[in-house]
Amino acid sequence: MKFKTSDQIATIKPYVPGKPLKEVEREYHISNPVKLASNENPLGFSPRVHDAVNQQMKDMNRYPESSAYILSNKLAGKFHVQPQNMVLGNGSDDIISLLAHGFLNPGDEAVMPLPSFLMYEISVKTAKGVPVMVPLADYATNLEGLVDAISPKTRLIFITNPFNPTGSTITWDEFNEFSQTVPDDVIMVVDEAYIEFVRDDAVYNSLTHPLQDPRIVTLRTFSKAYGLAGFRVGYGIMDAEIAEVLNRIRQPFNVNSLAQVAAAAALDDEVFFTKSIQATHEGLDFLFDALETMGIRCLPTQSNFLMLDLETDATQVFEELLKQGVIVRSMTSYGYDTFIRVNTGTKQENLIFIQALKRVLKR
Numbered sequence: 001m002k003f004k005t006s007d008q009i010a011t012i013k014p015y016v017p018g019k020p021l022k023e024v025e026r027e028y029h030i031s032n033p034v035k036l037a038s039n040e041n042p043l044g045f046s047p048r049v050h051d052a053v054n055q056q057m058k059d060m061n062r063y064p065e066s067s068a069y070i071l072s073n074k075l076a077g078k079f080h081v082q083p084q085n086m087v088l089g090n091g092s093d094d095i096i097s098l099l100a101h102g103f104l105n106p107g108d109e110a111v112m113p114l115p116s117f118l119m120y121e122i123s124v125k126t127a128k129g130v131p132v133m134v135p136l137a138d139y140a141t142n143l144e145g146l147v148d149a150i151s152p153k154t155r156l157i158f159i160t161n162p163f164n165p166t167g168s169t170i171t172w173d174e175f176n177e178f179s180q181t182v183p184d185d186v187i188m189v190v191d192e193a194y195i196e197f198v199r200d201d202a203v204y205n206s207l208t209h210p211l212q213d214p215r216i217v218t219l220r221t222f223s224k225a226y227g228l229a230g231f232r233v234g235y236g237i238m239d240a241e242i243a244e245v246l247n248r249i250r251q252p253f254n255v256n257s258l259a260q261v262a263a264a265a266a267l268d269d270e271v272f273f274t275k276s277i278q279a280t281h282e283g284l285d286f287l288f289d290a291l292e293t294m295g296i297r298c299l300p301t302q303s304n305f306l307m308l309d310l311e312t313d314a315t316q317v318f319e320e321l322l323k324q325g326v327i328v329r330s331m332t333s334y335g336y337d338t339f340i341r342v343n344t345g346t347k348q349e350n351l352i353f354i355q356a357l358k359r360v361l362k363r
């Protein structure tokens with residue numbers, strides 16, 4: 001290209017999302033493929049969301065309310081914080097990017113696990129910062145390694161709990177020990193995109209005592225447990241001074257009106273939420289049993305997905321499963337050449353996946 005890209009941006013590899021359903025239908029001439037690749041909610045979303053969105057449609061000639069007043073207050077009430085502690089985003093992706101742009105000068109460092117959710121690296125590089133990546137230890141976040149990687153240039157540390165893609169977690173004790181060794185001027189971004197699925201009380205949850213430590217920025221999303229991935233709503237809870245910076249630099253209408261009402265309605269429907277979490281746990285239990293019977297090793301998970309070791313080329317299995325109409329995620333790009341990641345589907349989708357995998361692996 002004759003135009004010169006910024007040096008940092010030239011090193012960014014594009015984010016590869018889970019293969020979309022429509023693309024598989026077009027490419028493989030398959031109707032109704034099963035998608036278990038993006039950790040979405042297979043049950044859809046609350047019927048209350050339909051009603052709220054239909055109601056909002058008549059006002060879609062108007063700009064959204066920039067403060068997302070209703071949603072912001074609802075969330076603040078739920079977690080016993082003030083609206084000044086909230087930042088809403090076009091997905092939590094948006095807030096990750098705001099953090100990088102708000103707190104990194106060129107050359108400043110952000111420490112994160114390797115592999116990690118790719119948007120950390122992309123956002124840091126886009127903000128002209130430097131990602132410092134610390135390999136996982138036994139498929140889990142290497143907290144000591146993250147601390148060792150801190151330098152005078154470190155401004156942000158990203159941790160993900162539960163971790164994507166391995167499903168591993170950080171306990172209360174581990175987090176407390178870690179946070180005591182992080183310098184006072186480093187922001188700890190705790191991405192809890194999958195926290196609603198956790199069954200083990202030993203797992204750290206940053207909103208049990210919100211705002212106890214001003215260095216902690218909690219990120220959450222409506223894309224997973226609430227089933228609103230297509231609407232794009234995420235939120236952050238943090239010290240008011242950090243929130244003020246992010247709210248100053250965000251796009252004024254970053255959460256559109258349909259997304260605002262959808263998320264508010266989803267929060268009100270405890271019944272659908274509980275059903276989703278239960279279905280996820282039942283799905284995981286079914287998948288673990290079925291895979292164990294097939295002699296396949298799965299990593300323990302507290303999330304809505306699991307990583308499994310096929311002991312053969314994962315990309316090839318991914319391709320073969322696609323031909324059978326099942327979309328999973330090959331972990332080759334994360335450096336795990338024999339692993340795939342699958343999220344729980346409906347009962348029927350889980351069964352279809354297991355049957356397809358049996359055919360592909362000839363077991």
Ligand SMILES: Cc1ncc(COP(=O)(O)O)c(C=O)c1O
Pocket residue numbers: 038039090091092093094117160164191193220221222223229232233234
């Ligand atoms: C760990 C993690 N963080 C953040 C996100 C982004 O979620 P959102 O849809 O809110 O942008 C994801 C999505 O897959 C994720 O896995």
